Amino acid sequence: MRIHIRGGRLVDPKHRIDGVRDIFVAEGRIVGAGAGVAPAGFRADRVIDATGLVVAPGLVDLAARLREPGLEYKATLDSELYAAVAGGVTTLACPPDTDPPLDEPGLVEMLKRRALSRNLAHVHPVGALTAKLEGARLAEMATLRDAGCVAFSQADAPIADTAVLWRALQYAATLGLPVWLRPQDPMLARDGVAHDGEVATRLGLPGIPAFAETIAVGTILELVRATGTRMHLCRLSTAAGVAMVRAAKGDGLPVTADVDAHHVHLSEIDLTAYDAHCHLVPPLRSLRDRDALRAGLADGTIDAICSDHTPVDEDAKQMPFGESVPGATGLELLLPLTLKWAAERKLALADALARVTCEPARILGVEAGHLGAGAPADVCVFDPEAYVRITPVVLKSQGKNTPFLGYELPGRVRCTLVAGTVRYEAGA
């Protein structure tokens, strides 16, 4: 299939391109870009008119739970990978907290194979750092790497014993494998469900102090200093955490970081009606923290925005706040929330899209997130001016749980290509 995407505004952050260009796709790859001039011998099977639309690399999401294997009652590969392409996400990493966890090669291979057979977004499993995510014994990282794991993580499971963490990082460094950790002291966070601050005090919700994050960041950074492990810190939530990462990068440590799109917009203030959709991990923190996360994103301290996609069934949210299951659906909100942030900060579109395309692709270490010649033709065509009202019906994900229900958000995906084939078309 040869596709000619005509007349769109091509925004390719990696190559600093922002202008009206046509792109040409053949054999699953980008074969050319320019002002209406096709490469020699190119005859399109299909022409997509993108006039007035943005043509961008397909989004790369560093954290999307697909709920397979084991948690299919919450969501399935079919529903969630379709939600991904409907949201313009063409590459995603899934954390290992499935049931059973991704700690053995058979599971990883099965997940990859099942995902591949869907012909939707590319799926890159993140393997378990410790067996069963129990934080005690090392997982077989080399074997898991060979099965297709791109990085190693504990998802939200703790490693209570710092000696185990140290050894795990040493072992990962030996193999040159990246480790992704969400920094949180498990003991300090044990009973908490909300940011330990004024709002939680007023609402009577047990708190998770900001220092639950910074103490863990401190521990991890010291171990990175000692072991040289390539470290990706997931879902930063505090101003102090951002400052520590900024300093660590200044020291030249091999550290990257991401933030969950919800935390770029929401804060503890959004909890005041006990809306269980705002029960997230890590908790929504103060406005000061939110502003520091935005500043960190703008100056590059935080490399990427992820969706932290966590489909939860509605029954598990129809509970008192603290008893509800945390998490929010996010694959279809990653682009709108990134565009909303860009509009509010008056950022260039390419700078904002870098946080969801080439930057996460670099962390993931896969060829994705750009539209240079020869790149895989993973493309997201969207209307930046169209607003979408977020409702359960609009969302393709099986999870309808989002704090943004009822919001009007910018950015309607019109068409998504994965490896040169149209996998989603609005209205189709």
Place this chain on the structure above:
Amino acid sequence: MFNLFFEPSTRTRTTFEIAAKRLSADVINLNISTSSQSKGETLLDTIDNLAAMHADMFVVRHAASGAAHLIARHVAPHRHVINAGDGRHAHPTQGLLDAYTIRHYKRDFTRLAVAVVGDILHSRVARSLIHALTTLGTPDVRAIGPQTLLPTGVESLGVRVFHDMREGLRDADVIVMLRLQNERMKGPLLPSAQEYFKCYGLTAEKLVVAKPDAIVMHPGPMNRGVEIDSMVADGRQAVILPQVTFGIAVRMAVMSLLGGGGAI
């Protein structure tokens, strides 16, 4: 009227029942911890089933903060939900009866110094009372306790914090003692009941620094010798039993107003 108690209670449940009976309501008492919830039914399923029995009013106590709000959002608008205590968050009718008690003895809220002493971290009673007092214009509300029993940012509720009890009680008009739950007296929050009593127990000797006509309140149930000395609990300044009596009238008023009875 359904008395829906997911946590045990004597005083609140009973006074709600008395208040409802005086208003000629039919009262059904349900202690849910022992029935359907233990069989796996969700909170809202329980509510739907009771609503199908034509309940007009739910009086709800639940261990989770925000439980009454969840139920109120869920039920049809003509069914009333009264929060009888949700987690650490609020105990509004207790707050009202405490405010009524203070008004009964002290009249003018805008001239008072009120000291709330003890486990504010876990106390819904304290949150509701502090909310009532700051709303009614009380200029000096004090929170007294060790850091381990005060929630983060408690000052944002409109209180001044004291860790020294004598300092906090100085010239107070009203002293509200909070119950200390036994399970919190050991472990990381407090070393022992004895040490707590020594630092934060209300004794006659500490009471003298308050105004001579200060009243002493307690939402009950009391732990004598832990947060309050019997000499004080049974003394002339204590208004702990009148608080219970006033609770009936206050709860009658709440139910009557909600049930469409108009102003009393």
